[in-house]
Amino acid sequence: MDRLAKWLEARQITEVECVVSDITGIARGKIAPVSKFIAERGMRLPESVLLQTVTGDYVDDDVYYALLDPADIDMLCIPDPDAAHIVPWAQEATAQVIHDTYDRMGNPIALSPRNVLKKVLSLYESQGWRPLVAPEMEFYLTTRSTDPDLPLIPPVGRSGRQETGRQSFSIDAANEFDPLFEDMYDWCEAQELDLDTLIHEEGTAQMEINFRHGAPLSLADQIFLFKRTLREVALKHGVTATFMAKPITNEPGSAMHLHQSVIDISSGQSVFSQPDGSMSSLFLHHIGGLQKYMSEALPLIAPNVNSFRRFLPDTSAPVNVEWGEENRTCGLRVPNSDPQNRRVENRLPGADANPYLAIASSLLCGYVGMIEGVNPSAPIQGRAFERRNLKLPVTLETALEEMQQSRMLKQYLGESFLSGYVAVKRVENENFKQVISSWEREFLLLSV
Template sequence: MEKLIAFLKEKKITEVECVISDMTGIARGKIAPVDKFIAEQGMRLPESVLLQTVTGDYVNDDTYYELLNEADVDFLCVPDENAVFELPWCVEATAQVIHDVYDRMGNPIELSPRNVLKKVLKLYEEKGWEPVVAPEMEFYLVARNGDPDLPLNPPLGRSGLPEAGRQSFSIDAANEYDPLFEDMYEWCEAQGLFIDTLIHEDGPAQMEINFSHGNALSLADQVFVFKRTLREAALKHNVCATFMAKPVTNEPGSAMHIHQSVVDKKTGKNIFTKEDGTKSANFLGYIAGLQQFIPEFLPLMAPSVNSFRRFLPGTSAPVNLEWGEENRTCGLRIPESSPQNRRIENRIPGADANCYLAIAASLLAGYIGMVEGLKPTNPALGRANESRTADTNCLPLTLEEALTAMDESDAARKYLGDAFTTGFVAVKQAELENFRRVVSAWEREFLLLTV
């Protein structure tokens, strides 16, 4: 705690937000005066926090009492002094501290998304490997809208006009929101978030932010903090930022593309490349692992009903697990690079995924492929968007199908644990049941007076 306490005193912090990530990626925790935080060096939260749904409800009673103590006991939240972020938008000097969670015996809580990622990273550490990741986050800016039954619209830019048509890679269209993005960059720099390029994507007021490559846990923390930072910057400018996978009908969805490679910790060399610069067996095994296990881990990358709207036929998202060089129609793209920078871009995860779980799932699938020596399909040439020719390339196209595949996955239960797999699936099934109870605008529009 010495490093953390020194930071708090140097920055003259008066309040500390003690947070953990729940299954959805919502920051849950407590706000404490800095003196109390230093004295207690952590916090306690009820176990049930990790089985809350996106609506704040809980899983069914059978699963709840199977996974949790009947007394609803607290777990211990221990601050990670390497995950401390000053919050520049707060009036009071405030820091956000991400915590790890443990039971009363000091064992990591299996239901914690951050612990899941740390468990996967330990597998790599035992092999002497270190994953390197670089997420790309897509999102929409939308006008404020207090009625969830009304469709979302792009906000007015500096010109006083909303975007018309699609403005992919347009500098002028991105500049419409310069004041917002200037705050975003300034706040990210103040927090040590290593964001890089800003790109205008295909949809109206749809943008993408690229992160610099680095340590997987650090990058997951940064994405977790970035989402909140961007939302705060948007609210300051009277608009909203959304990471929904498919917020606007008939417009492109938003993804969290994850670039990934693996280095040997002793040599610092990329294990995807052989000494002569050609592709290694590990590289091919990693791709094969993604092809085989993404269908079983898909809810960790596409966690809601809305996530699967992004995968509908005819959309820009890749509905396949083909791989190919510089081929954006493949779910697994191999960007052009030097041999030592060889990497794989997983284009399947949505921007709505919990960053800890999406990165963990992708790294785990690749790890299994390498250690089991799996072989990928031949690389795709040309358009691969409609490819569903092989079992290894078939993605579940509904949340129900995906949850069943994960629930029955031996790999998920072996590597992620029975408690986490059961708990995560139960949370998403509870959300699905909640969704089914809602009558949609489509049903009112087309069925009200016709059936």
């Protein structure tokens, strides 16, 4: 805490946003004067924050009281000095500090997404391995809309016109929003977020930001903060930024592609390559684990009803766990690289996924494959979109049923987390079912 206090003093911080990530990835917490923050050396929040749905509802009482103290007690939130960042859009000198959550006995809270990721990373460390990840975040810019029944449309750029058609990798189309992206890079640099390249993606006003490869916990923190940052930048410029998996009909969905590799801690060498530079058995087993278990963990990377719209037929997202070298039609792509940088790109996670849980689940599936020696299928040559052998659930309901039955997830993530997560997502799904869609009004109102 002394190091964090000095960090705050050096930046003349007057206010601190004390935050934790809930299951959805929403920043929950408190805003405190810096003097109170330093004096209290943490904060307390109700444990129930971690069983809150995206609509603000809670799970059914039978699950709630099975997982939480019936007295609705507080959990202790301790600031991580390595996760302190300034808030560049605030009017006063403000910092945001990500906290870890513990119970009264000092045990990590099982429902905390950040603790879930730390648990997976400890599995790798116990084997003398260190995983690295490089996320790619896709998102859309849209005009502001206060009516959720109206379709989203592209914003007006510098030219005074809305973007039309597909502008994949277009520099000029990305430059339409230069003022916004200049602020985005400035604000991210102020927070020491390790952004790399900006790309115009396939969709209309759809963009992608790549992060440099690094430690998974740090990258998950950065994505968590980046989502807040981009939304604030968009507000400043009079538009909206969304990480919904499928925000616009007939446009491509938005993914969070995860490049993942593993190095040996003692030697610093990739365990995915043999001395002669060829693929190692551990690399193949890592892919095998992703193939075997990704279906069970799917709600962690496709967490919402909308997530599965990205997997509909005739979309650009692979709905399979096939693998292939330089093959973007596979759910698991192996990019061309030198042996030290050999990696697999998991193309299945959506941009709407909680970054802590998406990274944790993807790394966990690969880890279990390495431990169990799971052999992958043969790599795919050509298109994998139409392949039926290694398909995934196509609705949230069926995915949650498979997740609930997963022995692997219960063993490694714990039954409490699994039960709580499934319960939250089922409440959200039931809420969704109660909403009458515009399609129903358009085609059924006067026809049935």
